[in-house]
Amino acid sequence: MSTLNILYAGFGGQGILFSGKFVAYDGLIAGKQVSWLPSYGPEMRGGTANCSVIISDDPIGSPIVEKPDVLVAMNGPSLDKYENEVVSGGKIFVDSALIERKVERTDVDVYYIPSTKIANEKGIPTLANMIITGKMIKEVPELSIDNMDTVLSKIVSARHQDLLEVNKDAVRTGYDYE
Amino acid sequence: MGEKVLMKGNEAIAEAAIKAGCRHYFGYPITPQTEVAAYMSKRMPKIGGTFLQAESEVAAINMVIGVSSTGKRVMTSSSSPGVSLKSEGISYLAGCDLPALVVNVQRGGPGLGGIQPSQSDYFQATKGGSHGDYHNIVLAPASVQEMASLTQKGFELADKYRMVSMILADGTLGQMMEPVEIEEVSANQVEKPWALTGTGMKREHNIVNSLYLKPDLLEIKNFERFEKYKVVEENEVMYEEYMVEDADICVVAFGISARVAKNAVNMARAQGIKAGLIRPITLWPFPKKPLFNAAQHCKAFISVEMNMGQMIQDVELAIRCTRPVYLCNRTGGMIPSPDQVLEKIVEVNDGGAK
The missing domain is CATH 3.40.50.970 (Thiamin diphosphate (ThDP)-binding fold, Pyr/PP domains)
Structure with a gap:
């Protein structure tokens, strides 16, 4: 039984929910069972936002990720809150442009990527979420970049098709980041 | 499709x-x-x-x-x-x-x-x-x-x-x-x-009225x-049964609580505890018969709910109070975790639940 529990966390407005949707759709296209659960309410308007994504070979029970295999932390409070919830042997992705401290755990794999800085430098400041997602796809063997074009064409809304290419570029940038 | x-x-x-x-x-x-x-x-x-x-x-x-x-x-x-x-x-x-x-x-x-x-x-x-x-x-x-x-x-x-x-x-x-x-x-x-x-002008007029x-x-x-x-x-009764056939402990839950409970049932099974789940899909009409039948071999029931214990009354009625029914709940917007439900299953299986 293979189940991947991903928790995205950051500020409202960073595109936490959108990246979660990207990963969930990728699982769906790969023929997996998937669920996507956002935090909802006032936090959508600027507080902390998080999003549970589960990708599994089996029917998914609770859609709430309490012990993530993969944590994507896009701000300090999120890392503080969830670092200790990650399963031993899990992976933590840190936006090192926004989070100054290092991960204290030694039993997890940690990937630092200054995705917000890269996004700003590339002139796509709203796509730090997709850059860090690209890095995650690279490092998590259960995920794949193969279907990226199809997935993005499904989740980028019809009136924002002009953003398709920059999203692809952002994911690719994160994927290729060393 | x-x-x-x-x-x-x-x-x-x-x-x-x-x-x-x-x-x-x-x-x-x-x-x-x-x-x-x-x-x-x-x-x-x-x-x-x-x-x-x-x-x-x-x-x-x-x-x-x-x-x-x-x-x-x-x-x-x-x-x-x-x-x-x-x-x-x-x-x-x-x-x-x-x-x-x-x-x-x-x-x-x-x-x-x-x-x-x-x-x-x-x-x-x-x-x-x-x-x-x-x-x-x-x-x-x-x-x-x-x-x-x-x-x-x-x-x-x-x-x-x-x-x-x-x-x-x-x-x-x-x-x-x-x-x-x-x-x-x-x-x-x-x-x-x-x-x-x-x-x-072709038929008597219909009346819709509650007076x-x-x-x-x-x-x-x-x-x-x-x-x-x-x-x-x-x-029109609808329900789902999960591992109830040989169960000692029957968890009853609906909606999102049932998803959490199913995780807990799987975890309990992995520990060798014979737990099962009945998930009412129709809450009215309530699936009384499958619960009554489960009471023939289950020693206890656990109602998992996101409230202070409401469906538990229907569970007790359905099994005519022939077995103890315990509540495992959160309320106010909180969701029970699989661990919380598992803990309750273990406790009830040990016969120690209050």
């Missing part, structure tokens, strides 16, 4: 209703069900339907009464405090024997409560909830797919029995996305000779309605 798409539970309800021929939606925004109305507001104008944001929940439910009287499929949706406001109209729908679909994407209460998910409107939904002797058919989805399929089933049952079908969901199911496939179903599964469609000033006549009406309820109880 179509392609599976990722959809929020609230959107799945709306799309499923449209694909079941519902062309009239009346509502008033409230978190966490607002996506139902938002989706309807986008789609209805494009397909010749009516989306109307009423001035209040009370107005919305009365618009539902109006459309239903004409025999058209109609729905409204809200969340807990809004459903309380609609209660009066729901009783009128019952008294007029009108079909309608009412969706409650529950949040914590009482009062304005909070906006996080809950199941604390179980009593309100299953025991009437408004004045008078009546029942709603209450359907409890546990996945986005069921948000869609039970919406369509709800319309079908409402038409068949001339009753209100209520979808009793919660904020989690409304907000989460899962793959879903939504079928097109006919809106004309049932003839509605009682509907107010204009006589064309009976002669008590003997009102009594007959109520007797007749309860004969119908008996048929519903006989024929």
Whole structure:
């Protein structure tokens, strides 16, 4: 039984929910069972936002990720809150442009990527979420970049098709980041 | 069959209703069900339907009464405090024997409560909830797919029995996305000779009414309605059983709690504890028989709920109090964790639960 529990966390407005949707759709296209659960309410308007994504070979029970295999932390409070919830042997992705401290755990794999800085430098400041997602796809063997074009064409809304290419570029940038 | 798409539970309800021929939606925004109305507001104008944001929940439910009287499929949706406001109209729908679909994407209460998910409107939904002797058919989805399929089933049952079908969901199911496939179903599964469609001077006029000033006549009406309820109880019970056959401990949970409980049952099995799950899909009519049957071999029951213990009473009645029934719950917008449920299963299995 293979189940991947991903928790995205950051500020409202960073595109936490959108990246979660990207990963969930990728699982769906790969023929997996998937669920996507956002935090909802006032936090959508600027507080902390998080999003549970589960990708599994089996029917998914609770859609709430309490012990993530993969944590994507896009701000300090999120890392503080969830670092200790990650399963031993899990992976933590840190936006090192926004989070100054290092991960204290030694039993997890940690990937630092200054995705917000890269996004700003590339002139796509709203796509730090997709850059860090690209890095995650690279490092998590259960995920794949193969279907990226199809997935993005499904989740980028019809009136924002002009953003398709920059999203692809952002994911690719994160994927290729060393 | 179509392609599976990722959809929020609230959107799945709306799309499923449209694909079941519902062309009239009346509502008033409230978190966490607002996506139902938002989706309807986008789609209805494009397909010749009516989306109307009423001035209040009370107005919305009365618009539902109006459309239903004409025999058209109609729905409204809200969340807990809004459903309380609609209660009066729901009783009128019952008294007029009108079909309608009412969706409650529950949040914590009482009062304005909070906006996080809950199941604390179980009593309100299953025991009437408004004045008078009546029942709603209450359907409890546990996945986005069921948000869609039970919406369509709800319309079908409402038409068949001339009753209100209520979808009793919660904020989690409304907000989460899962793959879903939504079928097109006919809106004309049932003839509605009682509907107010204009006589064309060719027939006696129909009357839709809930006022009976002669008590003997009102009594007959109520007797007749309860004969119908008996048929519903006989024929329309739906539930899911999971590993119940050889279970010592039977967990009972509906909706999102059942998903959490299923994880816990799997964890318990991995520890060698024979746990099983009965998930009522219809909360009214309640699946009494499978629970009664489970009581023949289960030594105890655990009701997992997001409230202070409401369904637990129906579990106790169903098994006629022949086995202890324990409560495992969170409330106020909190969701039980699989670990919490597992802990309870272990405790009860050891015979030590208080």
